[in-house]
Amino acid sequence: MNLFGMMEISASALGAERIRAEVVTSNLANAESTRTSEGGPYQRREVVFAAQRPSFALSLASAGPAARDAASTGVRVREVVNDPAPALVKYEPSHPDANADGYVAYPNVNPVSEMADLMGAARAYEMNVSAITAAKQMIQQSIEILK
Numbered sequence: 001m002n003l004f005g006m007m008e009i010s011a012s013a014l015g016a017e018r019i020r021a022e023v024v025t026s027n028l029a030n031a032e033s034t035r036t037s038e039g040g041p042y043q044r045r046e047v048v049f050a051a052q053r054p055s056f057a058l059s060l061a062s063a064g065p066a067a068r069d070a071a072s073t074g075v076r077v078r079e080v081v082n083d084p085a086p087a088l089v090k091y092e093p094s095h096p097d098a099n100a101d102g103y104v105a106y107p108n109v110n111p112v113s114e115m116a117d118l119m120g121a122a123r124a125y126e127m128n129v130s131a132i133t134a135a136k137q138m139i140q141q142s143i144e145i146l147k
Contacts, residue, residue, distance in 0.1 A: 003135045003142075010128040010135070012052065012074030017128070019077045020047045021121040024114050031109040034097040042107040043082040050078035083108060 023045050030042035051073040085108040093102030 003139050007132050007135045009074045010131040013128045014125060016049055016075045016077050017121045017125040021118060023047050023080055024118045027109050028114050031107055031111055034104055034106055041087045041105045044107060044109045045080050046083055047080055048078045049075050052076040
């Protein structure tokens with residue numbers, strides 16, 4: 001794989017991790033939202049990643065099966081899905097969103113696990129920035145050698 005291909009793979013991961021961080025922060029921001037425009041409490045959302053061939057790998061398609069097999073894949077967000085876990089129900093008869101029995105449905109968002117997910121997304125983002133920086137430095141050193 002060439003250095004530009006490595007940078008393209010890391011760049012795809014940067015975009016995917018950014019979206020993951022946005023979804024996690026949305027979950028955290030709505031952890032207490034008992035009413036949404038769709039009705040009912042906010043539903044936690046999760047990001048589903050999928051592999052994708054970067055554009056540099058497409059140019060290898062004419063190079064033969066060995067080159068295609070050697071090409072790595074990048075990452076993309078396939079979809080953002082609602083978590084199927086049920087809402088948390090608490091007895092709060094004075095709450096405006098309480099049902100006839102006095103129970104309120106709260107989102108199925110656990111702030112501790114959301115913070116762990118956010119930290120994971122931030123670390124993955126940092127690692128991919130480091131990989132891009134390393135590739136950039138290798139390209140610059142290669143140019144210096146050719147001078």
